[in-house]
Amino acid sequence: MPRVIKGGLATGGRIVEDSWHEVADEAGLLAVPRTLDVLVPLALWRGAQAQLLAREGRLGVRLGAADDGGELAPFLERLALVAVEFPVFSDGRGFSTARLLRERYGYRGELRAVGDVLRDQIYYMLRCGFDAFALRADKDPEEALAAYHDFSESYQAAVDQPVPLYRRRLQGPALAEPNP
Numbered sequence: 001m002p003r004v005i006k007g008g009l010a011t012g013g014r015i016v017e018d019s020w021h022e023v024a025d026e027a028g029l030l031a032v033p034r035t036l037d038v039l040v041p042l043a044l045w046r047g048a049q050a051q052l053l054a055r056e057g058r059l060g061v062r063l064g065a066a067d068d069g070g071e072l073a074p075f076l077e078r079l080a081l082v083a084v085e086f087p088v089f090s091d092g093r094g095f096s097t098a099r100l101l102r103e104r105y106g107y108r109g110e111l112r113a114v115g116d117v118l119r120d121q122i123y124y125m126l127r128c129g130f131d132a133f134a135l136r137a138d139k140d141p142e143e144a145l146a147a148y149h150d151f152s153e154s155y156q157a158a159v160d161q162p163v164p165l166y167r168r169r170l171q172g173p174a175l176a177e178p179n180p
Contacts, residue, residue: 004112005133005141009126009160013148015141018134020060020081026051033057039083042067053078062114069097073105082107083134086115095128102129102159122147129159 007013020039023029026048032038038052039060045052052059053075060081063069072079082101084094094113101107112132113125122133122144135141157164163171 002134003141005122005135005144006110006131007148008131009148013133013145015145022062037080039081042071045072049075060110060112063097065091065093067097069101070105072101076101076105076107076109079107079109081110081112081132083112083114084130086113086117086121089116089118089121091116095125098125098128098130099159119144119147123150127154127158127160 002018003015004018005013006016020037021032022039023032023044024041025044029038029040029044029048029051035056037058037060038055039062040048040052041062042064045061058080059078060083061072061079062083062085063072064085065087069082069084072082076082084097084101086094098111098113101111110132111130112134113121113130114134115136117125117133117135118139119135125133126148133144135144153165154161155165
């Protein structure tokens with residue numbers, strides 16, 4: 001079973017076994033028991049919404065780099081997982097998708113970076129709202145956990161800390177703590 005890193009900056013990360021079953025098409029969906037958690041691509045979500053929403057297990061949708069996360073906005077409360085694909089490490093569209101899902105659409109479930117995810121990107125992904133990471137198969141999750149401690153402070157406002165450092169310092173300790 002694959003392993004993923006879960007947890008935000010405030011809680012720290014941990015490596016866990018991935019319980020989600022990735023399904024690529026309707027035939028694959030029929031092969032997975034209704035009680036298990038499934039992660040489906042947006043195209044399958046579009047074609048089998050009623051069938052997916054009727055399942056007993058948790059539901060997740062995988063967004064490609066060019067997919068519009070806003071399409072899921074009316075259903076975000078029903079989704080336990082949204083996975084955002086990074087087809088290559090240099091494709092930054094997933095960072096924007098994560099911020100939109102968290103800030104504009106108010107998504108509170110698991111937001112997972114998948115695909116070409118590297119240790120060097122994890123801290124910045126955390127700041128954009130990701131709280132789970134499926135690394136490339138050739139990367140060590142134990143080593144990637146160190147990314148949670150790359151920086152002790154951030155100057156800019158972000159999803160994990162909406163108040164910039166200069167305002168936190170001006171307004172005292174009440175604003176110094178990041179959002180949970």
